[in-house]
Amino acid sequence: MPADRSLERLANSTLLVPFESHTAPRWVLDGLGEGLAGVCLFHNNISGAEQVTALNRRLAEAADHPLVSLDEEGGDVTRIGQAAGSEYPGNAALGAIDDPALTREVHRALGAELRGLGFTLDLAPSVDVNTAADNPVIGTRSFGADPALVVRHAAAAVTGLQQGGVAACAKHFPGHGSTHQDSHHELPVIDADVDLLERRELRPFRAAVAAGVKSVLTAHIQLPALGLTAPATLTPEIITGLLRGRLGFDGVVVTDALDMQGVSGEIGIPEAAVRALAAGCDLLCLGRFVYADQVAQIRAAIVEAARTGRLSADRLEQAAERITALRSWTAEPTGEPPRAYVGLDAARRAVRVSGTLPPMADPVVVELDAPLGIAVGEVPWGLAPWYPGALRVDPEHTTAAEVLRGAEGRTLVVVVRDAHRYPRTRAVVEELCRQRDDVVVVEMGLPMWRPDSRAFVTTHGAARVNGQSAAEVLGSPAPASIR
CATH class of the missing domain: 3.20.20.300 (Glycoside hydrolase, family 3, N-terminal domain)
Structure with missing residues (x-):
């Protein structure tokens, strides 16, 4: 011993x-x-x-x-x-x-x-x-x-x-x-x-x-x-x-x-x-x-x-x-430096669009909040960096009528994350789609639920580059990568 x-x-x-x-x-x-x-x-x-x-x-x-x-x-x-x-x-x-x-x-x-x-x-x-x-x-x-x-x-x-x-x-x-x-x-x-x-x-x-x-x-x-x-x-x-x-x-x-x-x-x-x-x-x-x-x-x-x-x-x-x-x-030397912006290029390839995107007329972007979980932590997500007026709301305390009041005459983009896991989120989105036939839904989690929306954009993740890729699809000028 x-x-x-x-x-x-x-x-x-x-x-x-x-x-x-x-x-x-x-x-x-x-x-x-x-x-x-x-x-x-x-x-x-x-x-x-x-x-x-x-x-x-x-x-x-x-x-x-x-x-x-x-x-x-x-x-x-x-x-x-x-x-x-x-x-x-x-x-x-x-x-x-x-x-x-x-x-x-x-x-x-x-x-x-x-x-x-x-x-x-x-x-x-x-x-x-x-x-x-x-x-x-x-x-x-x-x-x-x-x-x-x-x-x-x-x-x-x-x-x-x-x-x-x-x-x-x-x-x-x-x-x-x-x-x-x-x-x-x-x-x-x-x-x-x-x-x-x-x-x-x-x-x-x-x-x-x-x-x-x-x-x-x-x-x-x-x-x-x-x-x-x-x-x-x-x-x-x-x-x-x-x-x-x-x-x-x-x-x-x-x-x-x-x-x-x-x-x-x-x-x-x-x-x-x-x-x-x-x-x-x-x-x-x-x-x-x-x-x-x-x-x-x-x-x-x-x-x-x-x-x-x-x-x-x-x-x-x-x-x-x-x-x-x-x-x-870990003490061994490393190889050649990688290609720049490979992450953004990959995120762009992951975006999928179902349906037809309407003209983006002064869009109103509404993000329905979702819990992040301990493994993820407090990491920003959504489209706010490209749409500074984006509104983050709690779907448990928001009605479709409240969202629609702020979007009259403007394109409505609704951003969700893993909507399949949250019944109230789905209910709000479904009501919005019943009230308007031009709603664009952006899913930044797993696309396991498909709303009856004009267009459905899926990013397969909520990283910054996923958000930037979705914003580009929607027509927002995308800033350069932050690092």
């Missing part, structure tokens, strides 16, 4: 920690020097390119190639684009285009930008097959509902990110696409046996592994058809048996955030950390608000579990070796 000090360093080597500011606090810098695997940045750590580059440079100086990570999927889930929206379309848009070479190019550009900012690990792409129409946590983050489609683009996205210079992380294993609950709030259930998992959920992960993905991120989901009741993240049969054994993955297994209710709500984060490591996970993503004191508690729980035999030292050493290998890979 290693000494407690050695165990502490081994425990540190499994931790991916957050912090609260635009500069690295002393406890993080000291922790990196004492073996912390790295950090995970969120929007609260990023105010601009110059600031985050300086921050990441300081983090890199504190240790030998620490992992500097973030959730940057492009599209709706963005950290570097949190202030104004992403300059890269998300997976749903790329899946709608279905050009794997373009998906690779977009992700290579994203990877190169992240590497230029000092990031070395991107907790992306999502390779979930989104088969549940009302999925509250995946949606446009998925390439689509067809496993074969997701397979093609999973491999392309992984290849592109890693060509750009950051380690990719395929998520959420073994697949979060058929859930009807959000694991941030509860433990979702996947009603799938091994045969269905093989035909649907596991195929994109096999493709990611074959493409050389450096890491895989787990899902906090329950699979009762496999006789399992614990979250997948804490289940050896899923991590060691299915991912390591059946899929042959030998890279770094990363947990989804351990502060999520689906994994630690009943047992606490320190206990979840111990069980995740015992199940076969290597790198513990702690979440958004788990700071110095809690990190110390988690480290102490891991050390105590190793001292008492609940967690073998060999398991910790194996995890540390995999993470060291990943950190070494």
